[in-house]
Amino acid sequence: MNITTGKRKRAQKCIVYGVEGIGKTTFASHFPSPVFIDTEGSTDHLDVARTDKPTSWQMLISFVKEFATMPGFYRTLVIDTIDWAEQLCVEYICAKHNKSGIEDFGYGNGYVFVREEMGRFLNLLDEVINAGMNVVLTAHAQIRKFEQPDELGAYDRFELKLGKKTGSQTSPLIKEWADMVLFANYKNEIITTQTNKKKATNGKRLMYATHNPAWDAKNRHGLPDMMPFEYSQISHVIPDDVLPTAAAQELAQAANNEYAPEVMNATKKQIGEVTTTQPVTSPQEAVDTNKNETPLIETAIPKPLKDLMVKDGITLEQVQSVVIARGKYPAGTPFENYDPEFVNGWIIPFWPNIVEAIKKGN
Missing domain, CATH: 3.40.50 (Rossmann fold)
Known part of the structure; x- marks a missing residue:
């Protein structure tokens, strides 16, 4: 104690x-x-x-x-x-x-x-x-x-x-x-x-x-x-100089170790955003880079899902791989054929689980 x-x-x-x-x-x-x-x-x-x-x-x-x-x-x-x-x-x-x-x-x-x-x-x-x-x-x-x-x-x-x-x-x-x-x-x-x-x-x-x-x-x-x-x-x-707790510092270090080596970049066809060919080191840099490019391309991806994909650096192909692995839709099914209730009721609510499955290779 x-x-x-x-x-x-x-x-x-x-x-x-x-x-x-x-x-x-x-x-x-x-x-x-x-x-x-x-x-x-x-x-x-x-x-x-x-x-x-x-x-x-x-x-x-x-x-x-x-x-x-x-x-x-x-x-x-x-x-x-x-x-x-x-x-x-x-x-x-x-x-x-x-x-x-x-x-x-x-x-x-x-x-x-x-x-x-x-x-x-x-x-x-x-x-x-x-x-x-x-x-x-x-x-x-x-x-x-x-x-x-x-x-x-x-x-x-x-x-x-x-x-x-x-x-x-x-x-x-x-x-x-x-x-x-x-x-x-x-x-x-x-x-x-x-x-x-x-x-x-x-x-x-x-x-x-x-x-x-x-x-x-x-x-x-x-x-x-x-x-x-x-x-x-x-x-x-209201304090303005509080230091993080030891647990918070360990959590921050673990996050840095996990994400720093990754190169997160999405393609035009997969996410509906125009990206550069230069690699970036974080999802936020990808977002900032995309804002300076040509206008967005209209796709069937609803905005809430697109925002999550851009933020976490996840491509549509990766999302579909999890959907296929979980037996929700067969391979080769276009995203446009996904039921909107499935997108709003399964993909978006369980987004953290999808991201975790992608990092672990489904």
Whole structure:
């Protein structure tokens, strides 16, 4: 047993949610050396580092895994927003179980699958924390009717815009995971005009760091109940020099040893992207190289799958080899003849398994 005492310095898990247009993305951009996974395209007006927009849950997972194995370059990972990411998760669960919607599972089973998948996602974000990077999840707010068991009557309150149905268990799980849940809103003031009419005016932008009957919020740093919605108010509790844990360093070294020798290049016919004939040393270099070439060639490959193939340096021929090896389609079947439900319900959901099978030679 290794018993330690005293405070331990580590990267922080922060949730920032609020009403539309209050500046959640701008607020997150002030965290130390941030990089954004922009799920809804809201960072175009900011000069920040960002990944490509994830078009599938598996693509989002692969982005997070890469940041967990490359500590030191960025200090903060921002997922903007987590409620849009949840929609990717729901689409993944439905496709995996061949359902048209989350309600089709019956008896709330669909929400259980989403909660379990989101729990695995949070565990993956913990690996990012161990790599020394802060994690910020931005989210929209929604107003929901709430009724306490020991009180008479119900009242409205602000909550994370996660799981619009009462059976959803995503929001409580994410709030428990976070070190800070900050709620941002405008301070509305009611004034009386000369004609004795009530009028609401928008005041300052404020954020709340402690629980209130009207909103969810918490923190583990003794922050004030109410503060101006400015990053400077919390900067003293956000570390920018946390070193990766020993386990994270070993994971990063293992990833470097695994991928460094590989030459990842795709051909025009196999992936629908025009590539150069010069070899590259990483999937990201292949993506950057392709952007400078001639326009894309239209193929039958759906964009979510094409994005995954480009990112991981996987060719269509390799994907088809796994499909054939698993007995899903006979050899010689053109990709155009693959059932779209098979592509969306088997290839994309089980993409990590396909990549692993390709590396092991099927």
